[in-house]
Amino acid sequence: EAGVTQFPSHSVIEKGQTVTLRCDPISGHDNLYWYRRVMGKEIKFLLHFVKESKQDESGMPNNRFLAERTGGTYSTLKVQPAELEDSGVYFCASSLRQGSTNEKLFFGSGTQLSVL
Amino acid sequence: AQSVTQPDIHITVSEGASLELRCNYSYGATPYLFWYVQSPGQGLQLLLKYFSGDTLVQGIKGFEAEFKRSQSSFNLRKPSVHWSDAAEYFCAVGAGDTGRRALTFGSGTRLQVQP
Numbered sequence: 001e002a003g004v005t006q007f008p009s010h011s012v013i014e015k016g017q018t019v020t021l022r023c024d025p026i027s028g029h030d031n032l033y034w035y036r037r038v039m040g041k042e043i044k045f046l047l048h049f050v051k052e053s054k055q056d057e058s059g060m061p062n063n064r065f066l067a068e069r070t071g072g073t074y075s076t077l078k079v080q081p082a083e084l085e086d087s088g089v090y091f092c093a094s095s096l097r098q099g100s101t102n103e104k105l106f107f108g109s110g111t112q113l114s115v116l
Numbered sequence: 117a118q119s120v121t122q123p124d125i126h127i128t129v130s131e132g133a134s135l136e137l138r139c140n141y142s143y144g145a146t147p148y149l150f151w152y153v154q155s156p157g158q159g160l161q162l163l164l165k166y167f168s169g170d171t172l173v174q175g176i177k178g179f180e181a182e183f184k185r186s187q188s189s190f191n192l193r194k195p196s197v198h199w200s201d202a203a204e205y206f207c208a209v210g211a212g213d214t215g216r217r218a219l220t221f222g223s224g225t226r227l228q229v230q231p
Contacts, residue, residue: 002160008141023191026140031217033217033218035221040223040224041223042120042220042221042222042223042224043160043224044221045219045220048217048218056216056217056218058218059218065148089167091159092158093160103217104162104220105160105162106159107152107159107160107161109157109159110125110157110159
């Protein structure tokens, strides 16, 4: 069974450019999460999809970030325009739709974004 | 708001030695607590979790953690470290009682294992 896949693994862009990160969750997983880790600090929650709906987007830093999950399958996270402080590792995770006590998150290996 | 503190940024232990990684949390109600590990080039993998019941939790790879409410701690332990345990370890807290699924992570502890 394939795990959570993220693409690209690395991205280097210039300030002001646009970048789109993609996450393919495990097939059948309704829950999809985006997290990011900036400058080796704590991993911070960005948002949570249940199928195609945004369940919680309280962690999105500003309106330069746009997340979508077309058809409740894969998800994209677009940063437009990118700023220096957006550099970091962006993680995606997915889980089956279960109660919170049984939920098990499966994480992708992340996308390392560098904004120069 | 909940928070997690991992006081040790980097720890080095000898192979075969015991290990304890510290984690302190702040949360008003009973927390859901987790330990994750990230090996180089890999995603985060769940080691163990605590929701309720026995405060000593057993996980994978020989790890265990103990929930101490009086100290707001959830320290991770392993009696004998193997070279393959070298990785970064993250403690996390979830507010499961609110229905909100987002986890709050600590800043991580990087473990180096000396031969």
